[in-house]
Amino acid sequence: MADSQSGQGFDAKAFLRTVPEEPGVYRMIGVDDKVLYVGKAKNLKRRVSNYFQRTQPSPRIAMMVAQIVRVDVTPTRSEAEALILENNLIKSLAPRYNILFRDDKTYPYIEISGDAFPRLAYHRGAFAKGARYFGPFPNAYAVRESIHLLQKTFQLRTCENTVFQNRSRPCLLNQIKRCSGPCVDLIDADSYAADVKLATRFLDGQASEVIDDLTTRMQAAADRLAFEEAAACRDQVRVLQAVLHRQFVDSRKDEDVDILAAVEQDGTVCINIAMVRGGRHLGDRPQFPSGAAVAGAQDALLAFVEQHYAEHPIPARILLNQALDPIREAFAELSERPPGVLAPRYAAEKAWMEMAEKNAGLAIQARARDTGRIAQRLEALRDALDLLEAPQRIECFDISHTMGEATVASCVVCESGAMKRADYRRYNISGITPGDDFAAMRQVLERRYGKIAAGEGQCPDLILIDGGKGQVSAAAAILAEVGLEQVAMVGVAKGEGRKAGLETLIFPDGREGLALGGASAALHLIIEIRDEAHRFAITGHRAQRGKARIGSRLDDIPGVGPARRRNLLAAFGGLDGVRNATVEDLCRVEGVSRKLAEDIHAALR
Template identity: 80%
Template sequence: MTDPAAPFDAKAFLKTVPEEPGVYRMIGAEERVLYVGKAKNLKRRVSSYFLRTQPSPRIALMVAQIQRVDVTATRSEAEALILENNLIKSLAPRYNILFRDDKSYPYIELSGDGFPRLAYHRGAFAKGARYFGPFPNAYAVRESIHLLQKTFQLRTCENSVFQNRSRPCLLHQIKRCTAPCVGLIDRDDYAADVKLAARFLDGRASEVIDDLSARMHAASERLAFEEAAAIRDQVRVLQAVLQRQYVDSRRDEDVDIIAAVEEGGLTCVNIAMVRGGRHLGDRPQFPSAAAGCGALDGALAFVEQHYRDHGMPARLLLDVPLEPVKALMAEISDKPCALVTPRSAAEKAWMEMAENNARLAILARARDTGRSEARLEALREVLDLPEAPRRVECFDISHTMGEATVASCVVCVDGAMKNSEYRRYNIAGITGGDDFAAMRQVLERRYGKVAAGEGLCPDLILIDGGKGQVSSALEVLTEVGLESIAMVGVAKGVERKPGLETLIFPDGRAPLNLASDHPALHLIQEIRDEAHRFAITGHRARRAKARIGSRLEDIPGVGATRRRNLLATFGGLDGVRAATVEDLCRVDGVSRKLAEAIYNALH
């Protein structure tokens, strides 16, 4: 271990750092991890902290505290990324700035089917499909899909619907789909429309308009006037949309605008997106740690995290010094990207709009924070707690006549719901419908681990239920040695209407009814409703899964292979139910006799 009294010898250390991908950890006093980072070249990246003047006072302060640097070489940059994420989650370094919502951007998906489907997409990418984005918000995606439907008439229906149509749907009647499901367009013509849509989404709108114009003139010359008129309408739609959304830009360009603003101790990084010259809107991001980290630090942290997972635009417009960003971009991407500050009138307008929206987001965040503090303080007074509860966990049970029981645990921290910490528990080994036993089981599983030192201990536990559930909960907490945690039950009134809830205390205090406009009751209702939503969603999924397996498995002649073929062909049990006997006969291995048996069993 390094002598804490001795200064860190950066020059000697850098001679030992390999030029390989890996992860580095800055260690300070008392073995406290200050920062965790990833690099595709460890020597070059770590050297940057010591061999030049730091543009950020915050980073300079961190470097002054370094007593040791640990490096771990990995076989690839991908492995380094995984290791870095794991270390940041487990060590929570003080100087790491995280934007937790940065990976949830929506995309437009063109599926890899014979007749590709146009769809809204979030999450992991599927093999064979094409993805366009990211988009700043869901509205921008849906607006773009609506435009593509009007212009290129691509299908948006699920495969289970597409494979079982016998006549065109309403979208075809209103000229939003060419109805490939019933053969009203052949594969080659549909593929041509898909190609145009993909070029448009790639930002090549002018090429698409030129191509359509050439097709329109060709149709006119061969006297196909109806076809020419349809193509003319497509061109007009595209030109009208582009004219409305160009915002003084006359070029097909892809630009990201990043505005970093620090006000009132809060830092907001706002990203706006221009694709094909169309301004698609913006999205504000706040660091989940290190509040007031500074505009430059916030911008650097956002650039590093965002462009690891999302495509690089042709240009990146910034309102912070460019040199630190250039050095960072060289580390995280080999794709060329022009980094510029606003110059033209359009660029200045884009940046001004992004900065203004960042300031508005900061004002809204500050207002919400004040509202959350007031609600937490009201809750403290109502429950007679020594301090406002910073972490609240709420439990609910959901089942249908005892079937597929699921318990939920949702978490509220500082008045805001923390979706990443939600948990569901499948309940087993109890009598169906025994909510008391279900509550006991979920609390044993949750707080047995907390008592063993795994996980965080809440300041307040909310139980969706009455005296019975609260008594069961108190027994469990007493058994695991956590009976000192404040707890309250939330019992619905006789009419089960919001505002009539009764608070049940485990210590024998009289039940309490709060006024319907009380801020503490509003917070309790919000957390309880979220627990109920999360529980019932999990219950329905578990119930549907159980029924899919049991209903098909119970049919004589339907083994694992046929069951898999049926579900794959019709996209799930609902699609199998909607299929006719003739449809079922088309599945490999299903005779007419078996198809009739399946149909009768599911109806």
């Protein structure tokens, strides 16, 4: 029977008679309405029918089909709409049997802003209108190295607009010849625009043409006896030539290529993407799929292509170490002008692929070592704290303030031995006696776990409190109030001289404190989480304290309300800028009269 492999009660034959032969998205639903899998199709009827054949292409698919109790389909007007909808649903629902690449959105870019004097900047996130973006780059190091090169060669500004608009003298970057000083008119707009154009062409991969142009300018300047200008062009040419000579496995062609190496070792699949821009190898980045129990290299590569290139530019060529046809079909759906999808042919291409495959293998080995080390640390923590099971989710709290000012509590989360930054939270503490850490701890735990007791959020397996008996007692009382006293909790009291390794663990049940010693793997994990909570609390406290102090300094001046304070800080880029401004500068701010400007000038001095 066609439905013999599907979940109990699901009549696959009857369902398939209702499925249209149109493009769209299908969702495989299991018990309790849990979404098992989301997929797209050019022809929904043909694609969905394939799941209910007598034989399945892989154990993963067979396992999924056995759990299906319902299939929902959403026809769309085109394949492109189906692709977008599939991508959105996978990200929002995180189905168990989809292959997910969770960190695919973190690629950095170089931005050249659309200002009158464009700014060179490191960029992540959404693109702004009017700016130009170059990338993606495989990592932040590649971006910063490129920005450093562009600063050294073309001397473009990198400062924020608030700083740029309020400079009255050249900055340090100008003095070390990393910026041409457009903020103080040391370069005219046309000359700066010419430098921007050269930098843009260089980022577009036209390095050879840029060098030729600079050489021509150098010779022309020498012919005019403008030797300083000729020397500057000469220095730029030398820098660019040195960069080209340093490139490893340089194709000597101005081309953009992505090299995708899918490697499977010991049941782990890694997709390593190496990026070549303008013929220069910029490095690579390994990606590990999650969300699927079993997936071969080919399936993982197809999933990566569909997710990555739905949001990032597609280069002219893609080199693969797997079957080409499925990837070509995926690109045909992604783009009206799909790239050339090829296997490595020439010496440089084979060298690129060899490096990518080798690095993928090394990444798998490193991941395996890290996984073993994490498991060892969690088991050590279980034994040290006498827990029934190794804690998979650990939450740690810390309180930070300065003599009671701007108290901030932090909560950091460690899940499966790794810090989960998306779940970090900060809490501004108010309504307590300044400096009362016990009350602060009670407040943050009540706010955090009151919601969990009401059914919102995820309950941890272990709670760490940065503090001694007082903080632990306050925490235990709150957990008892919200009905979570069964959750394991321990305090981390600092040792003598606050020296790492001498910490004592404090238990809420009155047991004697436990000193694990500096060689304990369990203590190493606890200290790592505790220190992260402390760092997160400190940064939040400093920001909160800075806001409070800036506000108080200006708010104490008669005539400066919230609107004028906001205008002043925006105009001068912060309190230091306001403090350094002259009376005439202050008068130019909207809503500031000369009398008020004189009062502000006097008050801040």
